[in-house]
Amino acid sequence: MDVLDAIIGRASTRAFLDRPVSRGILHKILDTARWAPSGVNSQPWQVCVVTGESKQRISDSIVAAMEAGHKPNPDYRYYTKEFPELYRERQVACGKALYGALGIQREDKQRRKEQWMKNYHGFGAPAEIFIFIESIMEKGSWLDMGMFVQNIMLAARGCGVETCPQAALAEFPDIVRNELKIDSSRHLICGIAVGYADFTDPVNQYRTERESVDQFTEWFD
Numbered sequence: 001m002d003v004l005d006a007i008i009g010r011a012s013t014r015a016f017l018d019r020p021v022s023r024g025i026l027h028k029i030l031d032t033a034r035w036a037p038s039g040v041n042s043q044p045w046q047v048c049v050v051t052g053e054s055k056q057r058i059s060d061s062i063v064a065a066m067e068a069g070h071k072p073n074p075d076y077r078y079y080t081k082e083f084p085e086l087y088r089e090r091q092v093a094c095g096k097a098l099y100g101a102l103g104i105q106r107e108d109k110q111r112r113k114e115q116w117m118k119n120y121h122g123f124g125a126p127a128e129i130f131i132f133i134e135s136i137m138e139k140g141s142w143l144d145m146g147m148f149v150q151n152i153m154l155a156a157r158g159c160g161v162e163t164c165p166q167a168a169l170a171e172f173p174d175i176v177r178n179e180l181k182i183d184s185s186r187h188l189i190c191g192i193a194v195g196y197a198d199f200t201d202p203v204n205q206y207r208t209e210r211e212s213v214d215q216f217t218e219w220f221d
């Protein structure tokens, strides 16, 4: 696949076919993604690939925590508390596009919740890749992590599978660490759902928008 097509054609995929992704393909994705650049070639990523019963146990435990009224307790804050209005507008547009594609009205809290809860099952993907970093690492290393995560998503496309990066899977990091026998010195950044896309599902039939280059670029000669 052409690299530009891989980048432009990637979209967060929220419905997957009931078809496993082989260990060989999952290995190939990571074997490709590991070529991401990182400061001083530190390669700060640590990964757990979760399928089958292990994946099911994590999903069940997170859902049980939610239903018991436990509040998410992520290892890091994703968004600033003072989210600037411009970004807030984009967030609203993002939600509208998702729920619009599914015909879910703004006031239909029940269906919105049901859709949200699908996060905790990796949207039905057969595999989830959990991404960890040592808690002592600084922002620069987090930059490296972003490149690694994007590499995973692009490499997946090269292998014919699609992905959804999911901060939702990092909302209860202790549950994930407990299942994967990982101690709290490793912080959970996100999960990535990996599977064969169900392109017939309406949730996979819309695209989010992007600002044009001129909106975010200044040129100096």
Ligand SMILES: Cc1cc2nc3c(=O)[nH]c(=O)nc-3n(C[C@H](O)[C@H](O)[C@H](O)COP(=O)(O)O)c2cc1C
Pocket (backbone or CB within 6 Å): 010, 011, 012, 013, 014, 094, 119, 164, 165, 166, 167, 168, 169, 190, 207, 208
């Ligand atoms: C680090 C990260 C975490 C995300 N977490 C979630 C998530 O928990 N659930 C979800 O449905 N989408 C999640 N997304 C997907 C974004 O909503 C999506 O990337 C954005 O709307 C742009 O759409 P696109 O990925 O289809 O281009 C996440 C994206 C990133 C990069």
